[in-house]
Amino acid sequence: MDPRQKELLMRIMELEFACIDLDLYLATHPDDTRALQDFKMRSQELMNAKMEYELAYGPLLNYGFGTNPGRTWQWIDEPWPWEINWRRSGT
Amino acid sequence: MRRYPPRGDKPFRYPRAQEENESPRERRRLFESEEPKREPAPSKGSPDSGYAMPEKNASERVDSETAGQVSNEPESKELEWREPERPDNGEKTITGMGVESTGLAGTIELATAFVPWQMYGRTLDLREALRLGTLFPELTRTPPRYKKPGTRGEE
Amino acid sequence: MWVYQKSLEYPARVRGPNPRLAKVVITQYGGPDGELAASLRYLTQRYTMPIPQAKAALTDIGTEELAHMEIVATLVYQLIRDASIEDIKRAGLDSYYADHDKALYFVNASGAPWVASYIQSKGDPITDIHENMAAEEKARSTYEYLMQLSDDPDATETLRFLWQREIVHFQRFGEVLDLLHDYYSRQHVFEMKGYDPDKFRQS
Numbered sequence: 069m070d071p072r073q074k075e076l077l078m079r080i081m082e083l084e085f086a087c088i089d090l091d092l093y094l095a096t097h098p099d100d101t102r103a104l105q106d107f108k109m110r111s112q113e114l115m116n117a118k119m120e121y122e123l124a125y126g127p128l129l130n131y132g133f134g135t136n137p138g139r140t141w142q143w144i145d146e147p148w149p150w151e152i153n154w155r156r157s158g159t
Numbered sequence: 160m161r162r163y164p165p166r167g168d169k170p171f172r173y174p175r176a177q178e179e180n181e182s183p184r185e186r187r188r189l190f191e192s193e194e195p196k197r198e199p200a201p202s203k204g205s206p207d208s209g210y211a212m213p214e215k216n217a218s219e220r221v222d223s224e225t226a227g228q229v230s231n232e233p234e235s236k237e238l239e240w241r242e243p244e245r246p247d248n249g250e251k252t253i254t255g256m257g258v259e260s261t262g263l264a265g266t267i268e269l270a271t272a273f274v275p276w277q278m279y280g281r282t283l284d285l286r287e288a289l290r291l292g293t294l295f296p297e298l299t300r301t302p303p304r305y306k307k308p309g310t311r312g313e314e
Numbered sequence: 315m316w317v318y319q320k321s322l323e324y325p326a327r328v329r330g331p332n333p334r335l336a337k338v339v340i341t342q343y344g345g346p347d348g349e350l351a352a353s354l355r356y357l358t359q360r361y362t363m364p365i366p367q368a369k370a371a372l373t374d375i376g377t378e379e380l381a382h383m384e385i386v387a388t389l390v391y392q393l394i395r396d397a398s399i400e401d402i403k404r405a406g407l408d409s410y411y412a413d414h415d416k417a418l419y420f421v422n423a424s425g426a427p428w429v430a431s432y433i434q435s436k437g438d439p440i441t442d443i444h445e446n447m448a449a450e451e452k453a454r455s456t457y458e459y460l461m462q463l464s465d466d467p468d469a470t471e472t473l474r475f476l477w478q479r480e481i482v483h484f485q486r487f488g489e490v491l492d493l494l495h496d497y498y499s500r501q502h503v504f505e506m507k508g509y510d511p512d513k514f515r516q517s
Contacts, residue, residue: 077321082285085323088378089294092482093277095370096489103279133317143320150388154325155468271495272444274488289324290471292478300481302461302474 069147076121077152080128083114316377323381324475326388327468333405336393337423338463342386342476344420344428347452349386349476353379355433355449359442365497368439368490372446375483382476387418389469440498443491447484454480 090107097103118128119135126142127134136142281296288294342348356376363369394407394416402411410425420428434445457477464470 078325081321081323081325082289084321085289086282086285086294088323088374089288089482092371092374092378092486093279093295095374096367096486096493097277097279098367098370100279106282128320130318130320149320149322149384150326150391152322152325154327155329272447272488272491274447274485274491276489276492277485290475292324292475293482295482298482298485299478302477303458 069152073121073125074152076117076124080114080117080121083110083117086110087114316380322385322388323378324385324472326385326392326472328389328392328472329466329468331395331397331401332393332466332469333397333402333407335464335466335469336390336397337405337407337410339386339393339460339469339473340390340418340421341423342453342456342460343383343390343418345422345456346432347449347456348420348422348428349379349383349453350420350428351432352449352453353377353383354430355435356446358433358435359446362435362437362442363439365493367493368443371486371490375486378479378483382479385472385476389472390418391416393466393469439494440491443487443494447487447491450480450484450487454484 087107087110090103090110093103094100094107122128122135123137126138126145127136130143134143277295277297282288282294283291283296283299285294291299293299344350353376356372356379360369360372360376363372394402397405397407397416399411402408410419410421413419422428433449434442436442436445454477457473457480461470461473461477464473
């Protein structure tokens with residue numbers, strides 16, 4: 069996996085994790101405007117990062133929720149999440 | 160009408176029920192004193208049934224003020240649920256860090272689990288949040304290095 | 315519906331083949347307090363929740379648990395992927411290997427398959443949320459034991475992430491519980507026979 073793809077994917081995971089935790093917080097605090105503001109900001113950043121990723125490396129989401137900008141069906145492109153080596157020195 | 164938790168952008172004040180005229184429990188108590196007390200139905204079921212009022216308590220509840228109305232009530236053959244008598248000490252609040260934290264239900268009740276509400280504060284740097292497993296520093300803990308049941312993460 | 319996203323929630327990593335560790339970590343895949351049980355428990359309890367916050371929390375946490383299941387699967391897969399038969403035998407994973415090779419299967423640490431009786435869906439929302447809070451604590455304890463057993467610092471970091479998530483979920487369920495208590499204390503007032511709250515206020 070090329071280092072740039074890995075770096076971008078890592079950025080997506082970071083943003084997405086923030087969104088997950090904020091989402092759970094908002095489930096029980098739906099009127100919390102500060103949390104909502106942060107959530108909106110982070111999910112916008114996440115959306116942008118995903119768009120950038122998909123443009124370069126193919127769809128992140130299946131069933132047409134993601135974009136497939138390439139000429140082949142990039143959804144099947146490896147590696148799949150459980151195959152990626154996230155060790156800092158790894159490939 | 161939907162009711163949601165207190166707003167995070169306003170100074171926090173639990174319980175929310177106080178923002179209205181009276182707490183649900185207060186309303187219930189007022190209501191109970193207004194309504195005629197009903198004679199508990201004669202227990203057809205097991206005398207140990209939780210739904211049958213013990214006779215001693217039943218006679219205590221029928222006070223002179225409402226006794227006349229009670230006799231007019233048709234006797235029900237069904238077992239009836241009555242609110243148990245309880246001492247009026249349910250309105251205590253827990254305060255910590257200057258914040259009333261009694262939960263939305265308004266009071267701390269016996270035999271009821273209660274987890275304090277989280278308030279929105281500082282959030283962690285995104286990379287650090289992913290590493291630690293939460294965006295909220297107040298929820299982070301250190302895993303115990305050795306087996307120490309019940310310590311909830313403190314070493 | 316659900317949509318699959320081609321990324322993990324957390325960058326799970328291991329230092330090398332370690333079938334002995336895989337043998338115990340797999341309990342969080344298909345064991346009594348594992349992520350499959352957690353996910354199915356929450357997702358099946360959603361339907362009978364009376365308040366929107368509870369439905370949302372169960373949906374979101376149940377979905378996150380599916381992501382955790384994938385993280386645990388990744389750990390187990392990477393821990394046994396490159397293990398030799400000799401290693402597998404030495405680790406006592408040979409009985410698992412006999413049935414599943416290096417494939418993922420829902421079992422606990424001693425090899426018993428997943429059963430639905432690990433979870434409960436009681437219909438009483440207060441009872442169900444208590445079940446979930448207990449489930450989060452049980453999973454937290456399990457991750458603590460796994461961290462003690464782990465001799466792979468990278469796997470331990472991943473286990474720590476999952477451990478911390480249990481604490482966050484416990485907090486959310488605690489808040490849902492309070493919302494339910496609030497809901498029922500209001501409900502109780504309005505459901506009393508012959509009691510009209512508006513009329514009562516005016517008098």
